[in-house]
Amino acid sequence: MPRRTMIEAIRDAMDVSMARDERVIVYGEDVGFFGGVFRCTQGLQAKYGKSRCFDAPISESGIVGSAIGMAAYGLKPCVEVQFADYVYPAYDQIVSEAARLRYRSNGDFTCPIVVRMPTGGGIFGGQTHSQSPEALFTHVSGLKVVVPSNPHDAKGLLISSIEDPDPVIFLEPKRLYNGPFDGHHDRPVTPWSKHELGEVADGHYTVPLGKAVIRRAGAAVTVLAYGTMVYVAEAAAEETGIDAEIIDLRTLLPLDLETIVASVNKTGRCVVVHEATLTSGFGAELSALVQEHCFYHLEAPVARVAGWDTPYPHAQEWDYFPGPARLGRALVETMEA
Amino acid sequence: MADAGMLRFHVPEPEVRPGGTPDFSDVTIPKAGSVPRPEIDVDPRTIRDMAFSIIRVLNRAGEAVGPWAGLLSDDELLEGLRHMMTLRTFDARMQMAQRQGKTSFYMQHLGEEAVSCAFRKALAPGDMNFPTYRQAGLLIADGYPMVTMMNQIYSNEADPLKGRQLPIMYSSKEHGFFSISGNLATQYIQAVGWAMASAISNDSKIAAAWIGDGSTAESDFHSALVFASTYKAPVVLNVVNNQWAISTFQGIARGGSGTFAARGLGFGIPSLRVDGNDYLAVHAVAKWATTRARSNLGPTLIEYVTYRVGAHSSSDDPSAYRPKAESDAWPLGDPIVRLKNHLIQRGVWSDERHTQAEAEIQEMVVSAQREAERHGTLHAGGKPSTRDMFEGVYAEMPPHLRRQRQQAGV
Numbered sequence: 001m002p003r004r005t006m007i008e009a010i011r012d013a014m015d016v017s018m019a020r021d022e023r024v025i026v027y028g029e030d031v032g033f034f035g036g037v038f039r040c041t042q043g044l045q046a047k048y049g050k051s052r053c054f055d056a057p058i059s060e061s062g063i064v065g066s067a068i069g070m071a072a073y074g075l076k077p078c079v080e081v082q083f084a085d086y087v088y089p090a091y092d093q094i095v096s097e098a099a100r101l102r103y104r105s106n107g108d109f110t111c112p113i114v115v116r117m118p119t120g121g122g123i124f125g126g127q128t129h130s131q132s133p134e135a136l137f138t139h140v141s142g143l144k145v146v147v148p149s150n151p152h153d154a155k156g157l158l159i160s161s162i163e164d165p166d167p168v169i170f171l172e173p174k175r176l177y178n179g180p181f182d183g184h185h186d187r188p189v190t191p192w193s194k195h196e197l198g199e200v201a202d203g204h205y206t207v208p209l210g211k212a213v214i215r216r217a218g219a220a221v222t223v224l225a226y227g228t229m230v231y232v233a234e235a236a237a238e239e240t241g242i243d244a245e246i247i248d249l250r251t252l253l254p255l256d257l258e259t260i261v262a263s264v265n266k267t268g269r270c271v272v273v274h275e276a277t278l279t280s281g282f283g284a285e286l287s288a289l290v291q292e293h294c295f296y297h298l299e300a301p302v303a304r305v306a307g308w309d310t311p312y313p314h315a316q317e318w319d320y321f322p323g324p325a326r327l328g329r330a331l332v333e334t335m336e337a
Numbered sequence: 338m339a340d341a342g343m344l345r346f347h348v349p350e351p352e353v354r355p356g357g358t359p360d361f362s363d364v365t366i367p368k369a370g371s372v373p374r375p376e377i378d379v380d381p382r383t384i385r386d387m388a389f390s391i392i393r394v395l396n397r398a399g400e401a402v403g404p405w406a407g408l409l410s411d412d413e414l415l416e417g418l419r420h421m422m423t424l425r426t427f428d429a430r431m432q433m434a435q436r437q438g439k440t441s442f443y444m445q446h447l448g449e450e451a452v453s454c455a456f457r458k459a460l461a462p463g464d465m466n467f468p469t470y471r472q473a474g475l476l477i478a479d480g481y482p483m484v485t486m487m488n489q490i491y492s493n494e495a496d497p498l499k500g501r502q503l504p505i506m507y508s509s510k511e512h513g514f515f516s517i518s519g520n521l522a523t524q525y526i527q528a529v530g531w532a533m534a535s536a537i538s539n540d541s542k543i544a545a546a547w548i549g550d551g552s553t554a555e556s557d558f559h560s561a562l563v564f565a566s567t568y569k570a571p572v573v574l575n576v577v578n579n580q581w582a583i584s585t586f587q588g589i590a591r592g593g594s595g596t597f598a599a600r601g602l603g604f605g606i607p608s609l610r611v612d613g614n615d616y617l618a619v620h621a622v623a624k625w626a627t628t629r630a631r632s633n634l635g636p637t638l639i640e641y642v643t644y645r646v647g648a649h650s651s652s653d654d655p656s657a658y659r660p661k662a663e664s665d666a667w668p669l670g671d672p673i674v675r676l677k678n679h680l681i682q683r684g685v686w687s688d689e690r691h692t693q694a695e696a697e698i699q700e701m702v703v704s705a706q707r708e709a710e711r712h713g714t715l716h717a718g719g720k721p722s723t724r725d726m727f728e729g730v731y732a733e734m735p736p737h738l739r740r741q742r743q744q745a746g747v
Contacts, residue, residue, distance in 0.1 A: 025537060051537045057567060062526050062560030069467070069530025069544070072515060075537065077530075089556065096520045097527070103729045105508035105516035106498045110732070142730050165732040210735065254735035 003193045004200040006177045009151035010040045010116070013158035014078060016204050018048050024162060025070060026053045028063055028080030028116075037082055038118060038177060064090035067113045068098050078162050081117040084171060085131045090115070098167040099142030114161045114168045119147070120228055120275050121312055121321055122175035122185065130312040132227075132276035137169045138253045138285065144168045144209055145253040149176060149230040150197035153250060156207030164209060173227035182231035183323030212256035214263070218245035221269035221334055223327075224260060224286050226252065229273045235324035242331045244271075252282055260286070261293045268299040269334050273327055278306035300337035303330045351586035355656060359666035366668050369396035369612075370403020374621075377629045381607040388598035388608040391642055394617040399678035405621040409458075411685045417458065417616050418676050418686070420478040421450035422694060425673060426702045427473075427483060428647075431490055434706070435504075435651045439714035440490050442504045444470050448646030448664065451616040451672035452577055454478045456545065459623035460513065461631075463542045467515045467528035470505055471577065472547055479512045483702065487709035494719030495712035499729070501721075522548055522555030525574070529564045532572035532630070543571040543630040551582020553597055554590040562638075566604035569635035573626040574601070576638065577613065579645035584658035601638030613643030614672040617679070642669065723747045 004012065017024045026041055026048075032055035035042030045053040056063045060081055067077035081087045087094075094115065101111040121130035137145045146161055146168055148154035154172065161168035175181045179189035180197070192198030215230055220243040223233045230248045237244040245263050249256065264270045270290045272283040283304040290302050305322045313320050352360045372392045375384050394406045401407065409417070428445035435443040446453070453474030460466070466475050476486060485497060489507055492500040498508060508516035515531075518524055528546030535542045548558060553576055565572055576597045580587050591597060601608030607629070611622040619641065626637035646664040648655050680686030713719035727734065727742040734742075 025534075057560075057563045059560045059563060061557055062564050065523060065526030065557060065560060066530030066533060066564050069527035069532070070534035070537075072527065073465070073531045073534035073538070075534045092520065093523060093526075093557075097518060097523050100518075101516060102732070104498065104502050104506070104518070105510075106501065107729055108497075108508045108510050109516050144731075254737060257736065 001199040001201055003198040004151050005192045005198070006148070006151045006154050006172070007038055007040050009155040009200045010158055010172065011042060011044070012200065013155040013162070014041065014044060015047070017078070017159055017162045018044065018052060020204065021076065023074065023076045025075050025077045026079070027056045027077070029056055029058055029082045031055060031080050036080060038174065040116070041080065060086055060090035061093050064093040064098065064115060068093060068101065068111055071111045071113045072101070072109045076112050076162060078114040078116065081115060083129050084117040084119040084133050085128045087115070087117055087133065091136070094137070094143070094167070094169070095140050099140045102166065103142060110165060111167045112165050114158070114170050116170045116172060118174035119171040120173045120175055121317060122181060122228065124314065124317055126314040127312045132274065132307070134171055134252055135276060135280060135282045138282055142166065143253060144251065145171070146209060146251050147171045147173065147226045148250065149173065149227050149248050150180065151192050151200045152197050153207050155200050156205050157209065157250060159204065160206040160209050163206070168209070171227070175228050180231045181228055182235035183321065184235065185318055207250070209251045210254040210256055211251065212247050212249045212259040214245060214259070215248045216244065216246040218243040218267070220244060220267060221271060221331060222247060222260070222263040222267045223331070224249060224270065224272045226250065226274065228275060229322070232322065232324050232327055233273060236327040236331055239324055240328045240331050242335055244331060257289060257293065260290065264290050264294040265297040268297050270294070270298070271303045271305060271327070271330050271334050273305040273322060275307050275322060277309045278304060279309050281306050300334045303334050305330045349588040351588065351659070353660055353663070355658065355660055357660055359660045359663040361666055361668050364668055367391050367393065369393040370406065372403070372405070374404035374625070377625060377632060378634055379607065381605050384607060385602055388602055388610060389596055391610050391612050392618050392622055393612040393615055394621060395615045395675050395679050399675070399682035401617050401679060405618060408621050408624060409617060411683060413458065414616070414676065414680055415685065417454060418673065418680060419694065419698070420454040420474065421616070421673050421676065422698050423702070424450045424454060424474050424477045426698045427477065427486070430702050430706055431487070432651060434490070434714070438716065439710070440492070440504045441715055443490065443651040444505050444649070445647045446471055446473060448671065449577065449579055449613065449643050450474055451619050451676070452613050452641045452643060455616045455619035456575070456623045458620055459627045460545065463513070464545065465513050465515055465528070465531050465542065466545045466547065467524035467531070468517055468547045469524070469549055469577070470517055470519065471549070473505065473507070475514055476507060476509065476512055481509055481512045481514070483705040484708050487706055488712055491709060491712070491714045492720065493709065493713035494721060495709070496721060499721045499725040501726070521552040522557040525561040526557050526564060529561045529570045529572050532570035533564070533568050536568070536571055541631065543573070543627060545573045545575060547575045547577065549582060550576065550578040550580070550587040550597055551585060551590045553600060562601065562604045562606065565636035566606055569633070571630035571633070572636045573623065573630055574606070574636055574638040576640045577643065578640050579643050581645050581649070581655070581659065583649045583653060596640060598638060598640035606636050606638050608638040608640070610640045610642055612669055613641030614669040614675060616672060616676045644669065
């Protein structure tokens with residue numbers, strides 16, 4: 001099976017979708033001729049023409065607002081916001097418009113759009129290229145929120161998102177674009193070409209939305225992770241020797257609660273981890289759900305490991321980023337609790 | 338540099354406040370028929386002055402004059418008059434229904450009826466409007482059933498939107514009327530996107546974007562103009578300048594640009610101003626713009642100069658911020674009276690027929706209201722189910738909503 005980077009897998013998902021369905025339109029800043037600053041759309045304009053893949057003005061509200069109009073017409077736009085940090089001008093369009101169009105018009109108009117954006121830190125991007133705003137979207141009724149952690153899933157989840165009848169926020173952990181980064185920033189990263197999850201089948205396949213996957217089976221403690229934190233969790237489990245069951249959520253909304261509850265009821269312990277800031281982060285929702293559904297199986301408080309409640313710093317990136325050491329401490333404390 | 342020194346902060350003020358004498362002497366009204374009608378493929382740079390004038394067809398004597406006249410037949414004009422009268426009567430009944438507690442909220446069009454009623458007649462089937470909350474004339478003039486509008490206003494058991502939306506936030510794809518958001522300006526860029534999609538699909542349909550004077554200050558307005566200009570989208574960009582954004586006079590949003598139409602000039606978009614209380618002028622300019630859009634000539638920006646005679650909404654009291662008699666002083670008159678006088682002048686209408694038409698329309702609206710009220714009003718009779726509240730958030734209900742619906746006991 002061919003191996004692809006996450007960038008190539010994402011590009012392939014759009015390529016496959018554009019070939020299958022001429023209603024799929026791809027645009028965003030630097031997306032057309034150049035192929036995107038991360039090259040996720042490279043070659044699509046040459047292959048499908050300027051009507052199907054084109055450059056947009058630097059206007060996120062314009063990109064998402066026009067995509068909503070296109071979706072109302074009957075197309076299926078898959079647009080790129082260059083960094084998740086830049087999505088806020090489009091927030092009104094996403095929250096007040098895309099998410100509610102089906103509901104408020106009782107299905108008279110719908111909004112099958114995908115808003116792709118690179119998310120997360122680890123690249124010395126400072127506060128404007130490192131944020132993880134997923135919780136700002138999981139709080140919104142009517143959206144779906146997807147965070148892939150590897151090339152295979154990225155392709156299958158993106159195809160599912162493009163084919164979905166409702167708006168999907170597709171957050172691509174940019175630190176994973178070229179390899180499974182585990183938080184050990186001082187070590188070289190294994191490229192996807194040497195990782196089994198870099199195996200990406202040609203052609204069309206889907207990974208369903210709303211389904212988590214167990215990345216590492218274990219009996220001692222459940223770690224709920226997504227995106228880059230999946231590899232941080234693997235490193236933490238290995239380094240502490242704790243037999244953690246690591247769940248890669250893949251889709252945050254709708255959430256695969258069944259898989260979470262089954263695992264926590266089995267292990268009796270749970271640690272939630274994400275890069276985003278702690279307070280009101282998605283971990284708060286996960287922690288509350290585990291408490292509601294698994295209370296009588298819990299042998300320790302649910303722990304949360306997250307970014308500190310500061311803006312994403314530049315020089316202090318590795319003090320901020322929840323790496324394997326921080327997660328490892330939480331695993332040990334949860335086992336000792 | 339005569340005034341170098343302490344900086345002063347500038348906040349524009351309207352000419353007159355409550356208690357003062359209304360004064361529109363600063364509003365320059367060109368003579369009807371005096372503004373030329375350019376070819377649709379005109380170079381926008383050569384008609385920049387049109388953003389600062391006002392296209393008018395009906396003169397004080399009720400005659401249709403000048404190059405923008407002559408597009409509509411007697412029957413079409415009589416139909417237009419009937420649409421405007423229907424909208425006004427509909428508004429009066431629904432405003433009263435709100436006061437009677439039959440619904441929570443209402444917004445009327447008093448004085449602005451010509452804008453949406455006449456514009457609708459310049460569109461073709463399949464075209465799409467992205468309206469604000471004050472363009473119900475688009476529905477009335479397209480034959481959308483009044484009973485359905487009332488069912489929506491009452492949020493009753495027959496409400497096509499299942500009680501989910503604030504009154505008057507209609508939606509009808511079939512009638513080219515995009516779901517009203519209630520958030521301001523968001524729909525403007527969506528209209529441009531819809532038009533881009535039509536061009537991408539090599540279709541023949543066009544879009545119409547709608548916004549009020551106040552909301553042109555929103556960034557989505559500017560996004561829309563950038564996208565429309567860049568991609569030459571087949572869209573008509575309508576700005577309804579009714580002078581007031583709730584209590585805020587139009588100068589607060591307009592700033593130093595002179596007119597709202599002038600906003601289009603920097604984007605190279607042909608930008609016209611039109612007498613919004615002149616049914617014939619509105620229709621003629623709309624036709625010019627829709628023809629341009631359909632001919633791959635791109636967007637047109639139209640500013641409709643009109644006046645919001647009524648309150649902003651049923652929750653607003655304009656006497657707190659503008660003179661009570663200001664609407665009487667408005668120099669462009671009343672759109673219904675002006676079209677009525679024109680039809681009388683044409684010899685196809687009379688005061689008697691007008692009075693008779695008023696009675697007929699009143700009866701039609703009252704009868705629609707009776708029918709709607711049989712399906713319930715906001716606090717009485719049939720209403721949408723609690724189950725409907727949980728439906729339609731997604732195409733398929735996800736597990737967490739199913740759990741919550743169970744919790745709610747429905």
